[in-house]
Amino acid sequence: MNELTRWIDLDGAVNVRDLGGLPTVDGGTTRFGRVLRGDNLQDLTAPDIERLLGELKLRDVIDLRSHAEVNLEGPGPLTRVPDVTIHHLTLFAEGGRYTDVEADTSRAPMSGTAEAEAREAAARIDAERVLPWQGRHEDKVAEARVVGFYSAYLRDRPDSVLAALRVLAYGDGAALVHCAAGKDRTGVVSALALxxxxxxREAIVADYVATGDRLExxxxxxxxxxxxxxxxxxRPADSHRPxxxxxxxxxxxxxxxxxxxxxxxxxxxxTPGDAAALRSRLLD
Known part of the structure; x- marks a missing residue:
């Protein structure tokens, strides 16, 4: 695996890489130019977009961020590109209109105070889930904590996970899956696709860890x-290291x-058809 060829250097994102060139158990490798993974795309520049569309043939973007993140960050530059389809597929069980948590599970009209509280909540993200930090990593506590977050994605939003994988399987051109850091939510979906x-297994783990090369x-x-x-x-920066x-x-x-x-x-x-389609897209 040549890590130098997998990184895609952009001005407006720092953790974008191709899932091509990874070894398979039967001695093959994954194809370049089909599935990309990355961090937040809000700051992409015009040259970035030109490269993604022209050189890399980007056609689909899978945005795993929560509704709150998308609302707070506002529409990114790729939302204005007609040739790119944005698939917003949060991995959180979002129960309300405003926040990542189940803040307004009822549809009843809110009082002025409740409305104000909801709007205040909309100015925050559920940071525990958006950017999971590990704390101590010398024991099993950190491992269990991370697995709890990652397992919650599968438990709470299997619909989003499968929809994301089907975009990767059936899309035309390159697809880019991302969240905020391109580490946790993106790491889980990428691991399943691979x-x-x-x-x-060794290559899947190595791809996950590669984000640490761009952590700072x-x-x-x-x-x-x-x-x-x-x-x-x-939080200490090292607590976010994969x-x-x-x-x-x-x-x-x-x-x-x-x-x-x-x-x-x-x-x-x-389904077996889904699996065959994804393998066809990803394998030489």
Missing amino acids: SVAGVT PLLGRLRSSATYRDDLDS RPEYMEFFLDSLDAHYGGPLGWLDRSGW
């Missing part, structure tokens, strides 16, 4: 946004409960 393609500029980018700044400033044991522990948990990622997908409505 599992369907038969990529080796990535956190710098996120700190420039009021949406994420307060949470990032309150570590191999986190993805390994998550995949091990799927092995233990479902017989592996493919077992979870099968139980959730993923």
